[in-house]
Amino acid sequence: MKILQVDHLSKSYGTGEAKVMALDDVSFSVDKGEFVAIIGPSGSGKSTLLHILGGVDKPTSGNVYIDGVDIYSLNESKLAIFRRRQIGLIYQFYNLIPVLNVSENITLPLELDGQMTPKTRLNEIVKTLGLSDRLKHLPNELSGGQQQRVSIGRALINNPAIVLADEPTGNLDSTNSKEIMELLKASNKKYNQTLIVITHDENIALQADRIISIHDGKIQMNEVASCERLI
Amino acid sequence: MRIRKNPEVNKLYLFFAIVLVAVISFSIYQSMYILNKYEQILYNNDAEIISSLKDNPDAEIKVIKVISGKADVNAEDGKVILSQYGVQQNDIKNLSNELYTNAFLISLPGILAFVLLLICCVYFIDKQYKRINEITAYSQRVLQKDYSLDIRENVEGDISNLKNEIYKLTVMLREQSEQQTEDNKRLATALSDVSHQLKTPMTSLFVMTDLIKQDNIPKEKKQEFMDTIQNQLERINWLVSSLLTLSKLDAQAIKMKREQHSMAELIKAALEPVLIPAELKEIDINIENIDAHFIGDFxxxxxxxVNILKNCIEHTNAHGKIDISFEENRLYTELRIKDNGEGISKEELKHIFKRFYKGENAGEGSVGIGLAMAKAIFLEQDGDIVCNSKENVGTEFIIKWPK
Incomplete structure (x- = not known):
């Protein structure tokens, strides 16, 4: 089942001489439960792509369908609610709310939606993330790896249709990076959670089911991850 | 109206009706009270005028003063005079009847406002119940296995949340029903595979028993046939017990223990049955010498x-080597088994953990069950096994036990 479909997506900045094509006729689709890595050098348009997939930046042309909904046909307020319910975002710099504790940060998307927090799901998620004994801590009392784990929890709490991660390990040392990737992969497996990770780290990309590589706003390669990494 | 079928709506309407009656009665009472006060004032005023006319001459000025409220006159004197003429408060100019009929009109705006409010409420309630009915209709369609509708509306509020959650349930149902269809197909193929697998050794058994039945058979030949029979029976036995294990794993009838064990011990135990075939092929097995533990079922x-190691040894040439290494961290214990054998092609790699899948280079008598069982066992322990391979270079199995 296709959970994400991108049709002829283009995004340009500026006009005339100064016009820059950040994305140039990009099309691909992602099945439910897939783990896709998007790689490319900086300036290749991968972050622009992620922002458009996440419904935070409008494309110049083309459509994005998430779970069958053309997200850019929704108006601003509907898109905001759609985003809250169907998209989980993980950023390089965690973007946690500094005055809220771990548990409040994780349940924020539910609180915003006026939903009651299902205790069992929260407990399960914090247990998987190894945060059970840190629920009352504030973000500044946590290490980088722990903060990123909180933001993973926040992305997962709503059972979103897709989770988008923008350089999730970009700010972490190698041990923590490995741990974060393992947790993301575990959530991908355990909850059949569709996962799209943007990275410039090839070792991370190789762990995905599929790698999409972007250069100068165009898809250069879109294939099932190679199994030849041991060589 | 359909929503009248809801008892809570009926209760609410009854409450509205009572409040409406109360409001109308109260406003009529209120306007009557006000009118009565007005009459009193009027009567008082008239009495004051009469009183000012008591000693005549300057009457004109006095009357004007009284009307404008500037004169200091006593209404009581006037009332006495009025009563001498038989005029009481009620008799003033027949005003009362006219005013009383208007009492209802005066309270009308209030009543109207309330009725309008009621209409708004009814409209609102009706709308919300329509949304609930939509959900009912949707659920009925889902029950008929029609999963095509999408009731999400992406607006704020509890009913929208409910619709969203119901949609998620629908998606889950759809996935499960697809999974079921898939499972049924797989079961059918598996059954035909199993019968096929059992049939081959059985045919051979029939042939052998037929041969043995002949009288003029030399003793050595007989012994040979018996050995073949024994082999085939062992094969059937192995196949049946593996299938039983697999089906138990499928049904989650096997409870995996979660205990801490030493990695070295596990590897030692797993290598035991494969040491002889490894030695025969002179395969060099290197085991990393570090202290690590895993949490799982020993x-x-x-x-x-054992299944994985057998597979590695089978597909590694003589004088090859197998490296076993492991790693333990906070999240999981990882075991890597790497050979430098013939490797697996990209196309085949996708299928190696599938049941009854036999690769092109599969050994004689291979059924395609060993790796499938290994995968099922690790998944059952919440772990996983993956395989990397390159043709003519080697194959690596990576196993993970989570903590």
Whole structure:
């Protein structure tokens, strides 16, 4: 089942001489439960792509369908609610709310939606993330790896249709990076959670089911991850 | 109206009706009270005028003063005079009747406002119940296995949340029903595979028993046939017990223990049954010498590892080597088994953990069950096994036990 479909997506900045094509006729689709890595050098348009997939930046042309909904046909307020319910975002710099504790940060998307927090799901998620004994801590009392784990929890709490991660390990040392990737992969497996990770780290990309590589706003390669990494 | 079928709506309407009656009665009472006060004032005023006319001459000025409220006159004197003429408060100019009929009109705006409010409420309630009915209709369609509708509306509020959650349930149902269809198909193929697998040794058994039945058979030949029979029976036995294990794993009838064990011990136990074939092929097995532990089921993990090691040895040429290494961290314990054998092609790699899948280079008598069982065993322990391979270079199995 296709959970994400991108049709002829283009995004340009500026006009005339100064016009820059950040994305140039990009099309691909992602099945439910897939783990896709998007790689490319900086300036290749991968972050622009992620922002458009996440419904935070409008494309110049083309459509994005998430779970069958053309997200850019929704108006601003509907898109905001759609985003809250169907998209989980993980950023390089965690973007946690500094005055809220771990548990409040994780349940924020539910609180915003006026939903009651299902205790069992929260407990399960914090247990998987190894945060059970840190629920009352504030973000500044946590290490980088722990903060990123909180933001993973926040992305997962709503059972979103897709989770988008923008350089999730970009700010972490190698041990923590490995741990974060393992947790993301575990959530991908355990909850059949569709996962799209943007990275410039090839070792991370190789762990995905599929790698999409972007250069100068165009898809250069879109294939099932190679199994030849041991060589 | 359909929504009248809801008892809570009926209760609310009854409440509205009572309040409406109360409001109308109160406003009529209120306007009557006000009118009565007005009459009093009027009567008082008239009495004051009469009183000012008591000693005549300057009447004109006095009357004007009284009307404008500037004169200091006593209404009581006037009332006495009025009563001498038989005029009481009620008799003033027949005003009362006219005013009383208007009492209802005066309270009308209030009543109207309330009725309008009621209409708004009814409209609102009706709308919300329509949304609930939509959900009912949707659920009915889902029950008929029609999953095509999408009731999400992406607006704020509890009913929208409810619709969203119901949609998620629908998606889950759809996935499960697809999974079921898939499972049924797989079961059918598996059954035909199993019968096929059982049939081959059985045919051979029939042939052998037929041969033995002949009288003029030399003793050595007989012994040979018996050995073949024994082999085939062992094969059937192995196949049946593996299938039983697999089906138990499928049904989650096997409870995997979660105990801490030493990695070195597990590898030692798993290597035991494969040491002889490895020695025969002169395969060099290197085991990393570090202290690591895993949390899982020792017996079943060993069972799975034996299958993997057998596979590695089978597909590694003589004088090849197998490297076994492991790593333990906060999240999981990882075991890597790497050979420098013939490798697996990209196309085949996708299928190696599938049941009854036999690769092109599969050994004689291979059924395609060992790796499938290993995968099932590790998944059952919440772990996983993956395989990397390159043709003519080697194959690596990576197993993970989570903590």
């Amino acid at each position: 017996y079943w993990s060993r069972e799975a590892l």
